[in-house]
Each structure stands twice: as C-alpha cells, then as structure tokens.
Amino acid sequence: MELSERRQLILKLAIQEYVEAAGGDDEVQAVASETLLRKYGLSFSSATIRNELAALEELGLLTHLHTSGGRVPTDAGYRYFVENLMERTPLSPQEQRTIQHQFYQVRGELDQWIHLAAAVLVRSTQNAAVVTPPRGYETRFKHIELISIHDGVILLVLVLHDGTIRQQSLTLEQGLPQEELSRVAGRLNDVLSDANTTRVEAVHGDQLEPPLRELELLVIETVARSMRQCEGQMQELLHHDGLLEMLQRKDFKKIEQVRDVLEILEGRAGIVPLIPQALASAGVQVIIGGEHGLDKMRDYSVILSRYGRGQNMAGVVGIIGPTRMAYPRSISTVRYISTVMSELLAEMYGDKTRDE
Amino acid sequence: MELSERRQLILKLAIQEYVEAAGGDDEVQAVASETLLRKYGLSFSSATIRNELAALEELGLLTHLHTSGGRVPTDAGYRYFVENLMERTPLSPQEQRTIQHQFYQVRGELDQWIHLAAAVLVRSTQNAAVVTPPRGYETRFKHIELISIHDGVILLVLVLHDGTIRQQSLTLEQGLPQEELSRVAGRLNDVLSDANTTRVEAVHGDQLEPPLRELELLVIETVARSMRQCEGQMQELLHHDGLLEMLQRKDFKKIEQVRDVLEILEGRAGIVPLIPQALASAGVQVIIGGEHGLDKMRDYSVILSRYGRGQNMAGVVGIIGPTRMAYPRSISTVRYISTVMSELLAEMYGDKTRDE
DNA sequence: TGCTGGCACTCGGCTGCTGTGATTGCTAAC
DNA sequence: GTTAGCAATCACAGCAGCCGAGTGCCAGCA
Numbered sequence: 153m154e155l156s157e158r159r160q161l162i163l164k165l166a167i168q169e170y171v172e173a174a175g176g177d178d179e180v181q182a183v184a185s186e187t188l189l190r191k192y193g194l195s196f197s198s199a200t201i202r203n204e205l206a207a208l209e210e211l212g213l214l215t216h217l218h219t220s221g222g223r224v225p226t227d228a229g230y231r232y233f234v235e236n237l238m239e240r241t242p243l244s245p246q247e248q249r250t251i252q253h254q255f256y257q258v259r260g261e262l263d264q265w266i267h268l269a270a271a272v273l274v275r276s277t278q279n280a281a282v283v284t285p286p287r288g289y290e291t292r293f294k295h296i297e298l299i300s301i302h303d304g305v306i307l308l309v310l311v312l313h314d315g316t317i318r319q320q321s322l323t324l325e326q327g328l329p330q331e332e333l334s335r336v337a338g339r340l341n342d343v344l345s346d347a348n349t350t351r352v353e354a355v356h357g358d359q360l361e362p363p364l365r366e367l368e369l370l371v372i373e374t375v376a377r378s379m380r381q382c383e384g385q386m387q388e389l390l391h392h393d394g395l396l397e398m399l400q401r402k403d404f405k406k407i408e409q410v411r412d413v414l415e416i417l418e419g420r421a422g423i424v425p426l427i428p429q430a431l432a433s434a435g436v437q438v439i440i441g442g443e444h445g446l447d448k449m450r451d452y453s454v455i456l457s458r459y460g461r462g463q464n465m466a467g468v469v470g471i472i473g474p475t476r477m478a479y480p481r482s483i484s485t486v487r488y489i490s491t492v493m494s495e496l497l498a499e500m501y502g503d504k505t506r507d508e
Numbered sequence: 509m510e511l512s513e514r515r516q517l518i519l520k521l522a523i524q525e526y527v528e529a530a531g532g533d534d535e536v537q538a539v540a541s542e543t544l545l546r547k548y549g550l551s552f553s554s555a556t557i558r559n560e561l562a563a564l565e566e567l568g569l570l571t572h573l574h575t576s577g578g579r580v581p582t583d584a585g586y587r588y589f590v591e592n593l594m595e596r597t598p599l600s601p602q603e604q605r606t607i608q609h610q611f612y613q614v615r616g617e618l619d620q621w622i623h624l625a626a627a628v629l630v631r632s633t634q635n636a637a638v639v640t641p642p643r644g645y646e647t648r649f650k651h652i653e654l655i656s657i658h659d660g661v662i663l664l665v666l667v668l669h670d671g672t673i674r675q676q677s678l679t680l681e682q683g684l685p686q687e688e689l690s691r692v693a694g695r696l697n698d699v700l701s702d703a704n705t706t707r708v709e710a711v712h713g714d715q716l717e718p719p720l721r722e723l724e725l726l727v728i729e730t731v732a733r734s735m736r737q738c739e740g741q742m743q744e745l746l747h748h749d750g751l752l753e754m755l756q757r758k759d760f761k762k763i764e765q766v767r768d769v770l771e772i773l774e775g776r777a778g779i780v781p782l783i784p785q786a787l788a789s790a791g792v793q794v795i796i797g798g799e800h801g802l803d804k805m806r807d808y809s810v811i812l813s814r815y816g817r818g819q820n821m822a823g824v825v826g827i828i829g830p831t832r833m834a835y836p837r838s839i840s841t842v843r844y845i846s847t848v849m850s851e852l853l854a855e856m857y858g859d860k861t862r863d864e
Numbered sequence: 865t866g867c868t869g870g871c872a873c874t875c876g877g878c879t880g881c882t883g884t885g886a887t888t889g890c891t892a893a894c
Numbered sequence: 895g896t897t898a899g900c901a902a903t904c905a906c907a908g909c910a911g912c913c914g915a916g917t918g919c920c921a922g923c924a
Contacts, residue, residue, distance in 0.1 A: 197896070198898095199897055200895090200897075202888065202889075216887095217905095218903080219902085219903050220902090222887070260679075295655045297653050297667075299651045302858045307667065307671065309665060309667060311663065319673050395770060396767065407766060410763060411755050418752065553868050555868055574916095577876080578916065
C-alpha cells in the first residue's frame with residue numbers, strides 16, 4: 153500500500169496519540185483532528201486532517217465507532233505502523249546495563265532466568281509476559297541418579313541434555329542398599345548415554361542378576377515414559393507473569409476481558425500454537441489483534457521472539473497486551489531480552505550448535 | 509453466644525439461602541423474610557421471621573445494606589454457622605474413589621501431586637486453591653551430583669531430604685572429566701550426608717589436590733547457599749490454581765476484586781502469613797473475611813489444612829474464595845485432600861516421623 | 865407474653881428526558 | 895488542493911419520577 157508522506161505522518165501521529173492516551177487518566181478514547189493539530193503543530197488545518205483521516209479510513213487503516221467520535225486504528229493500521237512508520241528505539245544503555253546485571257546475579261540458575269526474563273518484560277512494557285525454558289529439538293538422555301529414600305522407595309532423578317530435570321519416585325518389592333543403586337545408575341548412564349527417546353525405549357537391560365535386573369527394567373521404562381512426556385508438553389512449561397500489572401492499566405473495564413487474557417496466558421486459548429511458529433522463525437514476530445484468526449485474542453497483540461542457539465537449545469520470550477500497546481518499546485524490549493538470553497545460553501553450552 | 513432453636517434455624521437457613529443464591533443467575537442479593545417462609549415452609553409468619561432477623565442483626569450475626577434490602581450474613585454470622593450450625597457433609601464414596609484414582613495415576617511424581625491437589629480443590633469447590641509442597645522443618649542434605657555439561661561448565665544437582673531438587677550450573681577455570689566430577693560428588697555425598705545447613709557451612713574441603721579442591725570448595729559453598737535459599741522461600745513455593753474458575757462466579761463484578769484475589773494468590777498480600785500458622789496447627793483452619801485483620805482479604809475466606817507426617821514433612825492445602833462460599837462442602841473437600849496427601853506421603857517416606 | 869396481619873415508609877434501580885460538549889462531514893470560498 | 899464555517903450527530907451525565915421489594919412498627923389476637 154502506497155501512502156503519501158502526509159498521510160503516513162498523520163497515521164503515525166494518530167496511532168502514537170491513541171496509544172499514549174491509553175496511559176493517561178484522561179478518559180479520551182479516540183483521537184480527533186483538532187487534537188492532532190494542536191499537539192503536534194501541523195502546518196495544515198484540521199479540515200485537511202479530517203479529509204486525510206477519512207481517506208485512511210477508506211483504506212481500512214482507521215475506523216470510528218460513532219459518527220461524532222474520533223478515529224481509532226484498525227489491526228491493519230497497527231500493522232502498517234509497525235512495518236513502515238515505527239522508529240526503532242533500542243533500550244537505553246542504562247537500561248541494558250541494569251538488565252545485564254540482573255541476569256548476572258542469577259547466572260547458573262537456569263530456572264531463575266525464566267522468571268527474571270518475564271519480570272523484566274513486565275516491568276519494561278507494562279504488559280503480561282510469557283517465557284518458555286530452552287528446550288532441545290529432540291529430548292536426549294544425559295544422566296540419571298538413583299537415591300535411596302526409604303525402605304523399598306527410591307528417588308529417580310533424570311537429567312536431559314537440555315538441562316531439564318525430572319524426578320520420580322519408584323517403589324520396589326524389597327529395599328536395596330545405596331551402593332547397589334549407584335551401580336545400576338552408573339551402568340545405565342553408560343548404556344543410555346546421549347540416547348534419544350526411541351533408543352531408550354529399545355534398550356533391554358538383561359545383564360544383571362534378578363533383584364537388580366528388576367530395578368533396571370523399571371528404571372528404563374520410567375525414563376522412557378518421562379522422556380516421552382517431555383516431548384509433548386510445551387504449554388505446561390509456559391511461564392507467565394504480569395497479569396497483575398496489566399490489570400493496573402486503564403484498558404481493563406470488564407472481567408470478561410480479564411478472563412480472556414487469563415485463558416490465553418494459561419495456554420487454554422490462543423498462545424500455544426504461536427510458540428512453535430516463533431521457534432521456527434528468526435527475529436521478532438508481531439501478531440496484531442485478530443490476525444491469527446483466534447477470536448479470544450481479537451483485542452490483544454502478541455510479540456514473540458525465539459532465543460537460543462541453533463536447533464538444539466531454544467525457547468521463546470514474548471509479551472501479550474492490548475492491541476493498543478506501545479509497539480516500539482515492546483518490540484525493542486523483547487528483542488533485547490532474547491539476545492541476552494541467547495548469549496547466556498551460548499556461554500553455558502558453548503558457542504553455536506555443537507552437534508548437528 | 510446462646511441462641512434459641514428457632515433463631516438458630518433461621519440463621520442457618522438465611523446463610524444457606526444467601527450462599528445458594530450466589531450460584532444462580534438471579535440477581536437477588538440479600539435474603540428476605542418472605543423468601544425464607546416461602547422456600548422452606550416455616551410454621552410461623554414472615555413478621556416473626558422479621559423479628560428474629562432483627563434480633564440476629566442486633567447480635568451482630570446479620571446486617572443489611574439498605575433499609576429496604578434483605579439481610580446479609582456478617583463475618584460473625586458465618587463464624588457461628590461454621591462452628592455451630594453447619595452439618596458435616598463428607599464427600600461421597602464415588603467422589604472419594606475418583607480422587608484416589610487420580611492420585612494413584614500420578615504416584616511417584618511428587619510435583620504432580622501439588623497440581624492435582626489444587627485442580628481437585630478447584631473443581632470440587634469452585635474456588636481458587638493453594639498448595640505448598642511438603643517441606644521438612646529443617647533443610648537437610650541428601651545427595652548431590654555433578655554432571656559435565658560443556659568445557660568448564662558443570663551442572664550441580666542437589667537433592668534435599670524432603671525431596672526438593674535444585675539445579676545450578678557452575679563455571680570452572682578448566683574442564684574436568686566426568687570421572688573426576690563423580691569422584692568429588694561421591695566424596696561430598698559422604699562428608700555432607702544428612703547435614704543441615706549450618707553443618708554444610710562449617711565443612712571445609714581440604715583433602716584433595718588443587719584442581720579438584722577448587723571445585724570442591726565451590727560446590728560446598730553453592731550447596732550451602734542453595735540450602736539457605738530454600739529456608740526462606742515459602743511464598744515462592746506456593747502453587748495456586750483456579751483463578752479462572754473463580755472468575756466464572758457471579759460474585760465478581762469489578763476488576764479491583766480480581767486484582768485483590770490475584771495479589772492474595774501470588775503471595776503479595778495476606779495468605780503467606782497464614783501458612784506457618786496452618787502448618788503449626790492440626791485440623792482444618794477456617795478464616796472468615798476480615799478476621800485476620802488484613803484489609804485486602806476482607807471479602808474473602810480462607811480454608812487451610814496441614815498435611816504430612818510429623819514435623820519433618822509437611823505442607824498446606826487450602827482454598828480461598830468469597831466469604832459467601834459453601835463452607836460445608838469446601839471444608840469437607842479440604843479435609844479429605846489433606847488426608848489423602850498425608851497417606852501418600854506416609855507411603856513414600858514411611859509411617860510417622862522417623863527421626864526426631 | 866408471644867405471634868400475626870396490615871400498612872406506611874424507605875430506598876435502590878430502572879426509565880425516559882434533556883442539555884452539553886466534542887467531533888465530524890459537507891459546502892462554499894480561497 | 896486547501897481552508898473556514900456551520901449544521902448535524904451522538905455519547906454521556908444528570909435529573910425526575912415511578913416501581914417494587916422489603917422492612918419496622920403497631921394494634922389486635924391467642
């Protein structure tokens with residue numbers, strides 16, 4: 153779509169004005185021609201602006217609710233803004249330092265990264281945030297440990313290649329001393345080393361004498377089941393934060409809206425199918441309003457970015473908020489967080505992908 | 509407080525009626541004398557009921573918002589109801605079987621218990637649920653494992669006595685082979701066996717040659733820090749669920765209410781101080797409305813119960829909902845879930861406390 | 865003394881009305 | 895192509911009046 157300079161300017165100002173007004177305590181909803189003229193000191197009259205606004209409405213970039221109400225951007229209008237009009241505004245060095253420092257403080261604690269990333273996104277954008285932990289494309293065995301808990305009860309700790317840790321307790325007919333458990337664990341760590349799920353499922357433990365063999369079989373079966381479970385549970389891993397902060401915004405008036413957002417965040421609607429899509433593509437993805445055709449999300453926009461190294465260790469960070477959000481700021485923050493997390497991962501698991 | 513038979517009956521019916529009306533789509537808020545007469549076919553007239561209601565109001569058990577509006581229970585009214593009038597209605601055998609079956613299916617997966625317990629409470633009571641995982645009174649070392657991740661980066665997996673698992677990655681100057689790591693881990697598992705935090709902090713590793721000694725010191729320090737962290741983080745462990753289900757209720761009209769509930773659930777207000785209290789007492793605790801003096805929770809009631817075995821492995825399950833809730837049902841469900849979870853724990857860690 | 869029927873009174877919520885202010889679309893002039 | 899001016903439009907707040915549910919009270923009755 154080709155737009156004249158002036159129309160572009162007016163559209164840009166209209167959207168900026170509309171988004172800014174959302175923050176203020178003024179009840180002003182739609183943006184009026186006179187307001188634009190006054191606030192931005194344009195060199196033409198309000199009547200001209202009205203003509204241009206009408207033209208932009210004709211093009212489907214703006215709309216208005218009532219005859220006497222001002223203009224409001226449509227999804228297409230936001231889209232045009234994001235793609236053509238928006239200026240990139242990277243986070244200030246100061247903000248970048250603060251964020252880096254915070255991540256530095258929790259280095260080593262992978263699960264804290266997730267929380268921190270979400271918290272930073274929330275604070276910086278005033279929207280709700282979603283983060284998935286970094287996962288390998290394929291689940292691969294790394295290590296197990298068998299720990300004696302109590303008579304006949306043992307704790308199986310399974311570590312996967314991507315850092316996932318799962319615990320499971322097992323019950324045996326008879327108790328076994330810790331040394332025996334460690335021996336079995338050690339043997340299985342050799343046998344299963346780096347195995348993917350299919351290979352684990354194919355392993356038969358048949359070299360040990362009866363009491364230990366029983367244990368070995370049970371452990372292999374449990375490990376296989378655990379790994380299978382890991383493969384299909386993206387939405388359960390989705391961490392979210394910031395609902396409370398989002399409720400502070402003036403946009404929310406009805407509890408139905410809150411319900412919708414909550415459903416989206418909890419993965420029961422909408423956001424889950426967007427994750428694999430974001431994982432598969434590079435750069436920041438912006439999905440505005442009803443673009444993905446999901447009814448519950450009609451009034452919300454999602455900004456997602458993949459982070460990680462290659463295929464083997466990647467996750468998604470992003471935010472979700474009303475379509476009427478500050479896109480430049482939000483996009484910059486999501487982009488920055490994703491690069492920070494990519495760097496952290498690279499530090500931890502070595503540069504680039506290692507084994508493809 | 510002594511109440512005549514008739515007054516007790518009227519109070520009981522009034523509260524039941526009021527709570528039931530909350531579920532229906534009827535907008536009826538307060539309960540009127542005529543309604544009670546009609547619905548329950550009482551043997552005296554509405555004027556008598558009005559007199560009794562006025563008396564109950566005098567006693568502070570009921571109140572009314574406007575002169576021409578019906579009566580509404582006060583916190584004290586609910587309290588009297590819960591303590592004197594309410595009939596215990598245990599869950600039906602059918603429901604009990606269903607719940608047992610669900611827990612059976614996730615036996616062994618301790619973190620799933622938490623989710624399941626919350627989910628069951630939500631479904632059964634239509635309120636939001638909170639559950640803390642079982643924790644020991646004292647954090648005690650059980651086991652560590654050192655796993656080589658990448659050149660100079662190792663993953664430390666720490667298992668505590670109560671089943672808590674923490675992971676932390678460590679960076680060393682130089683890489684070490686997995687065998688060396690396992691040796692160090694093995695040694696430390698002996699040295700630190702069953703140690704509490706103070707003892708871990710007092711340990712000095714000084715029996716190994718330089719490259720391993722560096723590692724050993726780092727690990728001890730990290731373990732100690734991790735254990736200290738575990739000790740003060742009750743509210744971060746608080747799992748909650750059911751906000752969405754609670755929003756379906758007609759009680760919620762304004763988003764401020766939603767905000768309050770969310771703040772309570774996320775531990776920023778109110779509920780956290782109630783947890784230790786519940787841990788310390790036996791049986792089901794019911795806290796109605798503003799009884800604990802916390803402003804944010806004035807309109808909500810909390811039902812908590814401790815579960816677990818002795819002092820060494822205990823957690824809390826409970827629900828939170830509007831004061832206008834179905835207390836008999838809610839209390840029964842919380843009680844039942846807590847016994848089920850206590851039994852599960854006993855199965856896993858042996859009957860009764862083992863080491864006090 | 866306790867219960868009941870009757871009745872006046874209170875008050876929230878609903879309906880319909882009007883005035884106001886903001887903003888547009890249109891038209892005629894520049 | 896741009897502008898000034900003006901009538902038309904429409905949401906919204908505020909107000910009045912009505913309705914109905916429910917109470918409080920009183921006088922009469924068992």
